[in-house]
Structures are given as structure tokens and as C-alpha cells.
Amino acid sequence: xxxxxxxxxxxxxxxxxxxxxxxxxxxxxxxxxxxxxxxxxxxxxxxxxxxxxxxxxxxxxxxxxxxxxxxxxxxxxxxxxxxxxxxxxxxxxxxxxxxxxxxxxxxx
Numbered sequence: 554x555x556x557x558x559x560x561x562x563x564x565x566x567x568x569x570x571x572x573x574x575x576x577x578x579x580x581x582x583x584x585x586x587x588x589x590x591x592x593x594x595x596x597x598x599x600x601x602x603x604x605x606x607x608x609x610x611x612x613x614x615x616x617x618x619x620x621x622x623x624x625x626x627x628x629x630x631x632x633x634x635x636x637x638x639x640x641x642x643x644x645x646x647x648x649x650x651x652x653x654x655x656x657x658x659x660x661x
Contacts, residue, residue, distance in 0.1 A: 615646070 559567075617625065625642055632640045 625645065628645055629640060629642060632638075632645070
């Protein structure tokens, strides 16, 4: 079976360790027109302030008992029957969280 070819990374590492890579130029970038960069008339977009930046939703995993899942399904069906529009589970849960306050949690 023929011997495996060394990867470029291994070869470069070995050359650097043995010093045979001394002939490689350390400055490979050469200026094309001069030492300074000419000012361009590019229009940059202003950076958004932290207060106006919309926050991304955060993923939360929720485990429900069978009774809680059944109740949530029932709310979903009843909402459709009353309002003739669908509301999925996450909309119901988000609405309930938005309406909840500390007094609502007194039964915990």
C-alpha cells in the first residue's frame, strides 16, 4: 500500500519547525498605488441604537401534563368556534403570559 501524502498543514508545520520555511516572505502584500488609502464617497448606514433594535424571540421548552394539554386544546377549539379564526397554542400561551401579573400568581 502506498504511503499517504502529507497534508499541506503538516508540511508547513514541519517546515516551520525545522527552519526550512525561512525563504518564505513574511510580507506578501505590496501596495498598488501608495501608502495611504484614498477617501471614497461611500454612504454608510447609521448604526441602530440599542433601544430601537427589535429583540429576537427566545425559545422556551414547556412540558405540560395531559390535563393541561387537553385544556389548551379545548381553548384552541372554543376560540375557533366563537371567533371563526384560528389561534394556535403559542398565541394562546403568549396572550396568557402578557395578561398575567403578580396577583394572578397568588394561587401557586
